[in-house]
Amino acid sequence: MGSFFSKFFKFGSRNMAIDLGTANTLVYVQDGGIVLNEPSVVAIETINGIKRVKAVGDDAKMMMGKTPDNIEAIRPLRDGVIADLDVAEEMIKHFIRKVNGKRTSMLSPPEIVICVPSGATSVEKRAIRDAASNAGASEVFLILEPMAAAIGADMPVTEPVGSMVVDIGGGTTEVAVLSLRGLAYTTSVRTGGDKMDESIISYVRRHHNLLIGDATAERIKKDYGIAVVPADGIGEQVTIKGRDLVNGVPKEITINQAHIAEALSEPIAAIVEGVRIALENTAPELAADIVDQGIVLTGGGALIRGLDEHLRDETGLPVSVAEDPLTCVAMGTGRAMEDPVYRGVLMTA
Numbered sequence: 001m002g003s004f005f006s007k008f009f010k011f012g013s014r015n016m017a018i019d020l021g022t023a024n025t026l027v028y029v030q031d032g033g034i035v036l037n038e039p040s041v042v043a044i045e046t047i048n049g050i051k052r053v054k055a056v057g058d059d060a061k062m063m064m065g066k067t068p069d070n071i072e073a074i075r076p077l078r079d080g081v082i083a084d085l086d087v088a089e090e091m092i093k094h095f096i097r098k099v100n101g102k103r104t105s106m107l108s109p110p111e112i113v114i115c116v117p118s119g120a121t122s123v124e125k126r127a128i129r130d131a132a133s134n135a136g137a138s139e140v141f142l143i144l145e146p147m148a149a150a151i152g153a154d155m156p157v158t159e160p161v162g163s164m165v166v167d168i169g170g171g172t173t174e175v176a177v178l179s180l181r182g183l184a185y186t187t188s189v190r191t192g193g194d195k196m197d198e199s200i201i202s203y204v205r206r207h208h209n210l211l212i213g214d215a216t217a218e219r220i221k222k223d224y225g226i227a228v229v230p231a232d233g234i235g236e237q238v239t240i241k242g243r244d245l246v247n248g249v250p251k252e253i254t255i256n257q258a259h260i261a262e263a264l265s266e267p268i269a270a271i272v273e274g275v276r277i278a279l280e281n282t283a284p285e286l287a288a289d290i291v292d293q294g295i296v297l298t299g300g301g302a303l304i305r306g307l308d309e310h311l312r313d314e315t316g317l318p319v320s321v322a323e324d325p326l327t328c329v330a331m332g333t334g335r336a337m338e339d340p341v342y343r344g345v346l347m348t349a
């Protein structure tokens, strides 16, 4: 096939919606749903001073913390915004190519809808737009992340009814009150899954002189993470392996879920505080709606055990976890792209 066909027989490529997350990137294609879900990680190899992409996504995440000196595993997004634009662009390009497969050179460029944190500055929004354009989009639309999360969680965002979404991602927690296709109030807390991992790392260092890596901390959080001390005061036992800080040798310790609740207490308190501030700043009519509608939790952090109950106790409001919290933003971004009912929520700048 080659260049003749690619030049004269361009097929329309399917438009894409991208949830460019701090922790994971998901791609939703028009009429096809979510077709890619990989960690937002790029491994860069340096040979004779020249840098090149060695691996992206799943392959790159497996290398994190285990790379030789000349390979660096980078997360191009930090705190929900692009920290390394060039690497982010390479990552988006790679994922678009992966979705289009071998047909990439024969396809006309897609339109891309990409979500941005509600707290992103205009410079950050432009950086995200540019990364998507340079990665091959014909046109780029933006959608605010809490709006996408709420659409993905089937919340009544187009109606004159106030509802609250709390999207707990890797880098940020976005708290928003939505009504009539708009964000009536929004606040972004720079606390999410990453801070929870850091808290577990510092807890075991402080209490057990044990150094553990990010991947180990994340695994402990996913398998045993809990928002409040378990009813029996102990919960499950957790075995953790790492390096002893005193004598430098590998070591194994055992803690329990109550200790993990203690380790996570600070980031969880920051999330509760963000919700409290949002509630205090919500107009009375919308606040009255939230009493009926309740609060919906989305994002990977919503999967911490007991977080919904803890928020219910702290706010006195009904709190529920979305059906599939990890895919809500991608699903909502995709629906906003496909369904004209949501067109008003897309932005061009």
Ligand SMILES: Nc1ncnc2c1ncn2[C@@H]1O[C@H](COP(=O)(O)OP(=O)(O)OP(=O)(O)O)[C@@H](O)[C@H]1O
Pocket: 020, 021, 022, 023, 024, 025, 079, 080, 168, 169, 170, 171, 172, 173, 192, 193, 194, 218, 221, 222, 223, 225, 298, 299, 300, 301, 302, 303, 304, 325, 326, 329
């Ligand atoms: N079962 C689980 N329990 C606790 N945390 C989890 C679980 N599964 C995933 N996570 C955490 O959720 C976070 C990723 O969530 P998500 O994919 O919603 O974030 P993101 O969209 O990439 O980040 P951001 O919204 O900040 O850009 C990670 O910190 C991950 O460790």
